[in-house]
Amino acid sequence: KAGVTQTPRYLIKTRGQQVTLSCSPISGHRSVSWYQQTPGQGLQFLFEYFSETQRNKGNFPGRFSGRQFSNSRSEMNVSTLELGDSALYLCASSLKGVLDTGELFFGEGSRLTVL
Amino acid sequence: DAKTTQPNSMESNEEEPVHLPCNHSTISGTDYIHWYRQLPSQGPEYVIHGLTSNVNNRMASLAIAEDRKSSTLILHRATLRDAAVYYCIPPAGSQGNLIFGKGTKLSVKP
Numbered sequence: 001k002a003g004v005t006q007t008p009r010y011l012i013k014t015r016g017q018q019v020t021l022s023c024s025p026i027s028g029h030r031s032v033s034w035y036q037q038t039p040g041q042g043l044q045f046l047f048e049y050f051s052e053t054q055r056n057k058g059n060f061p062g063r064f065s066g067r068q069f070s071n072s073r074s075e076m077n078v079s080t081l082e083l084g085d086s087a088l089y090l091c092a093s094s095l096k097g098v099l100d101t102g103e104l105f106f107g108e109g110s111r112l113t114v115l
Numbered sequence: 116d117a118k119t120t121q122p123n124s125m126e127s128n129e130e131e132p133v134h135l136p137c138n139h140s141t142i143s144g145t146d147y148i149h150w151y152r153q154l155p156s157q158g159p160e161y162v163i164h165g166l167t168s169n170v171n172n173r174m175a176s177l178a179i180a181e182d183r184k185s186s187t188l189i190l191h192r193a194t195l196r197d198a199a200v201y202y203c204i205p206p207a208g209s210q211g212n213l214i215f216g217k218g219t220k221l222s223v224k225p
Contacts, residue, residue: 042217045207056212101206106158106160
């Protein structure tokens with residue numbers, strides 16, 4: 001079956017701009033969670049959406065937001081970009097969500113560079 | 116929220132067993148421990164998870180200490196493809212915040 005698809009794979013933005021990243025989960029999965037990965041901080045949880053509702057949220061400022069559509073596809077948005085937002089953004093899909101013991105399936109990520 | 120401690124890096128020779136340790140002394144009695152790994156330029160992938168007794172699958176074995184304060188991921192015969200960062204992950208906290216930490220970077224020498 002098709003895996004988790006993230007688009008775009010690479011993008012470059014300048015400070016102050018905004019960016020929208022997309023994640024298409026595995027068919028049938030209702031949970032999509034988002035993560036930021038940087039060399040200094042490692043892999044950090046951003047938020048999780050389940051059946052179009054944000055269910056959990058990590059410790060990130062309000063500039064980071066997301067949404068989920070009825071087909072479970074999810075988008076995350078970062079507004080007023082800062083240099084420190086340069087990172088690999090990963091999404092993961094699962095049947096029941098991050099609080100369950102089930103497996104998370106990750107995409108290959110979207111690498112954002114902020115200049 | 117539960118936390119884990121792992122060594123920053125480990126080295127292994129190809130075709131030898133590798134034991135990757137993880138300390139999770141703060142997890143509760145009903146918490147599962149999950150292991151994921153991240154190959155270079157890829158997203159993390161699930162390896163194994165367990166609660167109390169030892170667990171085996173096609174990728175690895177997970178040995179959980181009797182007091183559940185630590186566990187060890189065992190790769191029985193390391194291959195070059197096993198070179199990756201291995202994450203030992205406690206269950207998500209009350210806010211659903213999964214903590215991956217920095218993991219253990221495993222290098223495999225031919």
